Amino acid sequence: MTRDSLLLRVTGLSKHYGSRIGCADVSFDLYPGEVMGIVGESGSGKTTLLNCLAGVLPPDSGTVMFDTRTDGLRDTLCMSEPERRMLGRTDWAFVHQHARDGLRMNVSAGGNVGERLMAVGARNYGHIRRAAIDWLDRVEIAEDRIDDRPDRFSGGMQQRLAIARSLVNGPRLVFMDEPTGGLDVSVQARLLDLLRRLVREMGLSAIVVTHDLAVVRLLAHRLMVMKGGHVVEAGLTDQVLDDPQHAYTQLLVSSVLQV
């Protein structure tokens, strides 16, 4: 991992819904191993931005250059549909706010993980099952639950299973939309610990959208603050949170209830 190998370069990304702004003129660079947090309240455009980055929503303008394994930096927005799908199965992963959106609820836990391996060509049942067991273990799901369907799991377990499913193919970039949202605080802590560990062990980069400032402080190296579709402030996470410059960031930080 060389220091200057850019992983993602986003320039001038904009998305409008009719006359309303989804996100406007967003630009940033991301390097391997970096976690970028995006914060802002509901309607600030952070989920729109994430969806545009991940190719879920087509932006109106801008480029999303990704360092592909075979051809170096390429604009993912100009890729053919099969190319982009392949990217989504290999180098990219998406962790949804609601684990159910990322899981197949009528398929076993092991199947949810194994299916991703099969999508990139794995065929040996023994290998697939072993990899599934290994991943369930990494996200702290007991091996004897491998044949259970996710609808019999708790919310926290479903989210951990969704993470295993997302990461089994060894992606280099993970998009996360409120990954700890809707979970109990104790479950959140467990998930945060897990995410931090995986990021370090796998050298992952991640873009994490959340409204929870405590979560970004612990998870993200860098932070972008969004308001009305615009990035109003960006920088080192602790600097943005401890010495916010923009009026909106100051309001956001000072509005957090102290425990």
Place this chain on the structure above:
Amino acid sequence: MIDIEDVAKRFVLHTQGGAVIEVMQGASLSVGRGECVALAGASGVGKSTLMRMIYGNYTAQGGRIMVGDVDVASTGPRDILELRRHTLGYVSQFLRVVPRVSTLEVVAEPLRAVGVARNAARARAREMLRRLNIPEPLRVLSPTTFSGGERQRVNIARGFVLDYPALLLDEPTASLDATNRAVVLDLIGAAKARGAAILGIFHDEAVRDQVCDRVVDVSDFVPETSA
């Protein structure tokens, strides 16, 4: 190693009618290798603010803050993170950790971040915690449940587990008993001996006299208008 030149700091409080507070002006100081310098001055004069600016936690409104060959005042997040990983340690008054992570892992983390293998990192963390008298049964627990003095020792262990060339210490002995204070003094002495540049806030005068080579009065940097 740490060279600060003509640094200014201003807070603009947008949520309070855009009040502008000039807190620092013309701050200059330098700390050489193997040297320990104390920041002095009354409470609220800006000692912690200056430390935070050096760590890149607060922005500076002018001047240069060189740590090694990096200007913290003007460089981007990636270089600051790199600097913090390898060069600049910080023992603060706060301990922010993921609640579920054990004390041993918390202390081993700076070593893991620079690529030290898990077992070696844990062994060094264990040794550091032993020196700071954090007993074995506590090391498997999260420090979030610890007392103030215990947390402070965990913070110190984290700051000294890696041999940083430059160190910032924000009242490292504030809530320690005599035994542990002596351990911290030893750690500071050893860090100086290996050539670390140390800048610290020490309210305990006995501690200051024992480890510090010089004292810089931060009230000299308070802007005229607000003095």
